[in-house]
Amino acid sequence: MRAAVIDKPNEIHVGIVPDPEPRPGEVVVQVGACGICGSDLNIAAGLFPPTPFPIVPGHEFAGQIVALGAEVDWLSVGERVAVDPSLYCGHCEWCRIGRGNLCDNWGAIGDTVDGACAEYVSVPAVNCYRLPDHLTYQQGALVEPLSCAVHALDILRPRVAERALVVGAGTMGLLTAQLIALSGTASVTVVDRNSSRLPLAAELGAHVVDTDLAGAIAQSGGYDMVVDASGAPGAMQAAMDGVRKGGRFMVVGVAPPEATLSVSPFRIYNQELTILGSMAVLNSYSRALELLAEGTVYADPLLTHSVSIDGYPDALETVRRGEGVKVQIVPDARDRPESPS
Ligand SMILES: [Zn+2]
Ligand SMILES: [Zn+2]
Known part of the structure; x- marks a missing residue:
């Protein structure tokens, strides 16, 4: 599949990487849209200490399930989902008092493991939230910042x-x-x-x-x-x-x-x-989805830029210059290597 890869601080390329395989408890999501966040600038510059390299960035995303790992019996191929990127260990003292965003072993999809600036990403099924039909993937990718x-x-x-x-x-x-x-x-x-x-x-x-x-x-x-x-x-x-x-x-x-x-x-x-x-997300993802689904929060005007995966390095510069508001990667035909560009 095609993906943006930060090889090491300040070195980014877009190319072909192996398709993700779902491990037990995971699903593979075909990415519909993935936002770029200010924190991605820090990751790309090597200023976010938990990030290992190389990494596929992207933690604000929604898409469609295309494969199920073992033990996932409550989601189906074809379902549209928005994905909470949080990865908590579950066993540290912070996780055990319900403050997983302060987890001693904190991680996030796109920050500490490969993320969604790619055609596909494998994620824990429990991180998936069904996206109502009337919300687009681009709107779904706003659930995380919200x-x-x-x-x-x-x-x-x-x-x-x-x-x-x-x-x-x-x-x-x-x-x-x-x-x-x-x-x-x-x-x-x-x-x-x-x-x-x-x-x-x-x-x-x-x-x-x-x-x-x-x-x-x-x-x-x-x-x-x-x-x-x-x-x-x-x-x-x-x-x-x-x-x-x-x-x-x-x-x-x-x-x-x-x-x-x-x-x-x-x-x-x-x-x-x-x-x-206030650090990231804590038991707030489903409520954010509810606010968008009900139209209580109006966020469409934030969606100012959408670019293909190939445009990732330029898109990061757009964010750095402070142009527009939310820049999103929307994988499309140009990202499929078999199609002429
Ligand atoms: Zn973010
Ligand atoms: Zn923990």
Whole structure:
């Protein structure tokens, strides 16, 4: 089959690799669509320590089951599924208290084992969620980023009539802002340096949009919830000034591991501030699928780019340049080696 392969940090090729065979408990999924995430940039650059090389990337995906491994008797060939990429060990202390996203042996399809920027991928059957007929594979590939936003809201716990600031209008920022807006918040402000993303933020529920973080904070008088979805340490540092008394600051964006923020412990004490983190997905995948299936979350405008597997290296550059919002690999005829390109 055709696949994108990251051979080692900063070395990517698209070529032919062996077709995956399902092990017991697994199914092979013919990939219908696979999103590229900001974290894939870190993986490709060798900045995500758990990733072994070579690896086929891709953790946001949906497709059709084409083969069943032994012991899989509750799914059928031909079923359409979205796939939770999480791989938890099940036996560490975090797994045993229901916090598998903090697993000591954490893994994910596309991050620590071969993923879905390929024609086919073999996945644990228990990670598959049936995709309703009215959702496309491209919509199905948005379940994973939305499930990260659902997990973030589980931790953030917005209360009715609070004021929120979301920094970064990429996929995670836009989905998180939309969920916060749906939760009864008095106002949601979305800030991104890239002004081309702001009309979309407004369309998807932001009450205020701005390119100027310090200016937005100064005008607002502070926010009960400040969520960083940019991963940019400079933006996070500035955003912390926007947390009002009693408020909370949440990090959803993935910053470089060595980056630091400076914060006044006196202020945390005196203003009763709360600092929160949200890492990936936890018991939130089926709820994200429900939100898309019911049309509660409107995410179609996020789907700005779809490219064939051959376009993976260029697509990664598109993500790096911050063009559009969600770039997806949609394997098609051009990816089948027997067909003329
Ligand atoms: Zn992702
Ligand atoms: Zn574990």
